[in-house]
Amino acid sequence: MSKRKITVAVTGLNNIDSPGPGVPVIRALKESLLFDVRIVGLSYESLEPGLYMHDLVDKSYQVPLPSAGISSLLERLHYINEKEEIDVIIPNFDAELHNFIKLEKQLRSDFGIASFLPTSEQFESRHKSVLYEFGEANDVKVPFSKMIFSASEIEGLKKEFTYPLVIKGKYYDASVAATPEQAVNYFHKISAKWGLPIIVQQFVSGNEVNVTALGDGKGNCIGAVPMRKLYITDKGKAWAGISLDDEKLIEISNRVIGNSKWRGGCELEFIKSNEGEYYLLEMNPRFPAWVYLAVGCGQNHPEALVQMALGEKVVPFTDYERGKLFIRYSFDQIVNLSEFEKISTLGEL
Amino acid sequence: MQLNKNIAISDSGFIFNPSTGDSFSTNPVGLEIIRLLRENKKKDAIIKELTGRFSIDDSTAEKDLSDFLLVLRNYQLLNDHE
Amino acid sequence: MSNLTYERPFIQKLNTGTMNKFGTRTEYAPVTHLESVPVKRIVADYGSPCFVISERQIRKNYQDAVRAFKTRYPKVQFAWSYKTNYLDAVCNIFHQEGSWAEVVSIFEYRKALNNGVPGNKIIFNGPDKSAADLELAVDNNSLIHIDHFDELYELAALLQASKKKARVAIRVNMDTGVYPMWDRFGFNYENGQAWNAITKIMSQQEMELVGLHCHIGTYMLSAAAYGTAAWKLCDLAVNIKTKWNKSLQYLDLGGGFASANTLKGSYLQGADVIPSIDDYAEAITSTILNSAIRQNELPMLILETGRALVDDAAWLVGSVVATKRLSDGRRATIMDFGVNLLFTAFWYNHKVSPAQEFSHHTEDMVLYGPLCMNIDVIRDSVNLPLLNKGDHVVVHKVGAYNMTQWMQFIQMRPKIIIIDMEGKTHIVRESESLETMLRYEKRPDHLSQSSL
Known part of the structure; x- marks a missing residue:
């Protein structure tokens, strides 16, 4: 069977030390058995390494930052689409998802560009600040947590929490506080950086395990591969990891994806407590940067996502290889100034 | 007042300074001024060129040029060694 | 070169950062x-x-907002928030469209009268109403929204002395899950203050409790918070019905709907993150319709939307x-x-x-x-x-x-x-x-x- 030619636009080409998922997603698509994929890279910066990976990215365009607004994005995509006739678009950054979710219908109806994203409600429901409620609604354990708006509320936390606690920023940052004094300290540090509210979460000790998963939006989990980080960078990113044989974790992941009717790719971050209980710590609303491990284990999630975006039926994956490792490496590309000039002055490469 | 040596200028308005590694983009009038600077034209001569080519008065040309030269100095594209 | 038009010379360092010129x-x-x-x-x-x-845009905004609420709820009344823009020309566009007046000072009150708004269609809000202001509002049969106990007792004394009757509501503040919580205006719901104020009013012959009012904040990005607010007002209304067999004439959900401006510090554009007027309408009306208030006793829904109608x-x-x-x-x-x-x-x-x-x-x-x-x-x-x-x-x-x-x-x-x-x-x-x-x-x- 000859492969179908399609054009897929992908963001997140920042394959740096804290990598975006774009390049791994592209590698997965290039290995598709169903599609002959032409890749249009969408970048925010002129030094995103993926821009210069011509064996993976066929053509690139700069796009406006999410902060420029939906109308700017739409205008730019209109321009790009007239030249490239994009079939599917896969956004890979948390920060851009809000805009792409709002545009999903219009991109499909006006430009014929398909995507496969969570709904606005799903996207909102897994935010850190409401994750506890998300856990209750979808039958998964989440460490008890609470939003606070003032350091004076920390004193009263003793009634509901036992130390240590995790003090988290609304978007980023987390510190473990062993005493109320430390908690107050972290409250001020983190709120100065990320604003209010601050999320207080019960600390659970154990091992962190992650799952890359894909939902069909109708309550089926199309695929899920669990992984434990073997080594992390000083930024806390996985340097190497290994796929796990953990049926309970797969079962929980299936339940979360199923109950929430999750639509699209996601990463579930769990802590497996010393008592063997799994607690959901975070749910990222897009593929993780290590999604290529799933491909290596026999589940090509990006390919399946493209199929679903195109309205095709996908049979859930039932198996994957356990004990496969990914080991990340960095690689210095040599680039001519003329290429940098092109992307910098024309916004295209 | 001299444009630093070896500065690469392309028609698209892309400027590259190989001694610092910085790149810049400029508009057509800026590009023209940089070319004139490379020909070692002095400030008065550049103002004359500008007023001759465009319908602008001397004071506009002088004001804009002075500001532009200030920026070129800030960017280390221009030095004041005569 | 000679065919170019002049533009001030310009040079910009190319950062590794973003290129604003594309797509924006x-x-x-x-x-x-x-x-x-x-x-x-x-x-x-x-x-x-x-x-x-733009007169056209004001009328359009108003009509869109009315449509969003009236297609969901039977009795809807808007009251123009004078403080948002009290130019007579602007106020009169709203009054021509059918909007009542919502004022927060005697200056605004007189401005509304001067615009020809009948006294009984003026809602008098705010923490600062003098005895003279209250008397004028009573004489005009206006809707007095009481902000604090001092005002409540002052009005009670005034009515007893003059043997006049007043139509009143209380402003209720509450926790709707948003921060900061606006608790400086009105009586608190959670700590029972609001109920105490209601009890006091119900004991006054000269006061008729006609409604309940809240205004949960400004530039509210969460439509759901209005659902919470509506639920708490409904809860009070149902308790009033149970205890005194009294049906309220209206619930006033105040204002605070966001406009499409971008707040400082917001990463995304305002236009991309604000709820639509339909979102607000859905949150409020579905809550009231699903409350324990009987279908045939549904109160009028008053809205004091300002910013979202005129910004x-x-x-x-x-x-x-x-x-x-x-x-x-x-x-x-x-x-x-x-x-x-x-x-x-x-x-x-x-x-x-x-x-x-x-x-x-x-x-x-x-x-x-x-x-x-x-x-x-x-x-x-x-x-x-x-x-x-x-x-x-x-x-x-x-x-x-x-x-x-x-x-x-x-x-x-x-x-x-x-x-x-x-x-x-x-x-x-x-x-x-x-x-x-x-x-x-x-x-x-x-x-x-x-x-x-």
Whole structure:
């Protein structure tokens, strides 16, 4: 069977030390058995390494930052689409998802560009600040947590929490506080950086395990591969990891994806407590940067996502290889100034 | 007042300074001024060129040029060694 | 080269960062006309700066909002929030469309009367109502929304003395899950204060409790919070019915709906994150309809929406006074309007569009106002096409609060004009002059002159 030619636009080409998922997603698509994929890279910066990976990215365009607004994005995509006739678009950054979710219908109806994203409600429901409620609604354990708006509320936390606690920023940052004094300290540090509210979460000790998963939006989990980080960078990113044989974790992941009717790719971050209980710590609303491990284990999630975006039926994956490792490496590309000039002055490469 | 040596200028308005590694983009009038600077034209001569080519008065040309030269100095594209 | 048009020379370092010039042209599309009126003509006829209001947009906003609520709920009444914009011309558009008046001072109250609003269609809110104010409101049969116990007891005493009757509601504050919680106005729901106030009112022969009011905040980004607020008001209404067999005439959910301006510190554009008026309407009406209030006793739903109805219906036209370069190399542009006219520049990143054609080059700049005051900053950092002295700009979405909170400071306040439904322009407020200001000054004899 000859492969179908399609054009897929992908963001997140920042394959740096804290990598975006774009390049791994592209590698997965290039290995598709169903599609002959032409890749249009969408970048925010002129030094995103993926821009210069011509064996993976066929053509690139700069796009406006999410902060420029939906109308700017739409205008730019209109321009790009007239030249490239994009079939599917896969956004890979948390920060851009809000805009792409709002545009999903219009991109499909006006430009014929398909995507496969969570709904606005799903996207909102897994935010850190409401994750506890998300856990209750979808039958998964989440460490008890609470939003606070003032350091004076920390004193009263003793009634509901036992130390240590995790003090988290609304978007980023987390510190473990062993005493109320430390908690107050972290409250001020983190709120100065990320604003209010601050999320207080019960600390659970154990091992962190992650799952890359894909939902069909109708309550089926199309695929899920669990992984434990073997080594992390000083930024806390996985340097190497290994796929796990953990049926309970797969079962929980299936339940979360199923109950929430999750639509699209996601990463579930769990802590497996010393008592063997799994607690959901975070749910990222897009593929993780290590999604290529799933491909290596026999589940090509990006390919399946493209199929679903195109309205095709996908049979859930039932198996994957356990004990496969990914080991990340960095690689210095040599680039001519003329290429940098092109992307910098024309916004295209 | 001299444009630093070896500065690469392309028609698209892309400027590259190989001694610092910085790149810049400029508009057509800026590009023209940089070319004139490379020909070692002095400030008065550049103002004359500008007023001759465009319908602008001397004071506009002088004001804009002075500001532009200030920026070129800030960017280390221009030095004041005569 | 000779066929080029002149543009100020410009050079920009290419950072590894983003290229603003791609895809973001919409922000810089020149705005040469407001509706069909050329900006140049506005400046020529009325001067610069000048506020410009669109009658068409106000009517459209109002009708859209009414439709959003009336298609979901049987009895809906809007009351125009005077403080948002109390120009008579603006208020009268709303009154013509059917809106009542919502006022928060005796000044606004008299303005509403002066606009011909019947007393019984004026809602009197706010923490500061004197005995005389209350008496006037009682005589006019207005809806008095009581803010605190001092007001409640004062009104009770006044009514007992005069043997008159008053129609009252209380303002209720509550936790709706949003921060900050507005608890400075009204009586608290959670701690039972609101119920105590209701009990006191129900014991007063001279007071009729006709409704409940809340106003949970401003620029609310969560429609769900209105659902919570509506639920808590319904809960009180049901308890009132149970205890005294009294059905309330209305629930007033106040205002606070966001406009499409972008708040400072917000990463995404305001227009992309705010709930639609339908979202707010759905949250409020579905809560009331699903409450324990009986179908045949559903109260009227009052809304005091201000900002969301008028913000995008006005622009500020202004001009570049000068451009200069700051010590750190940044470009600064000085406009002929500042925070004296654009009070909302303190919390919004207002969108500013040039009013004439320009090239694709843009530069980062600070936008300053004309005041000789360091705080006079319109935008800390904005990427705009190259602007020159004398160029005109249009500031968008300035209809809410600016024309009431502006200040006569250093500069006089300029004209406000309105573009009517036919595209004709009318002055609705004259520019101030030295005489305007001197009219209120008095000079004691010994300070009437000097001889330098």
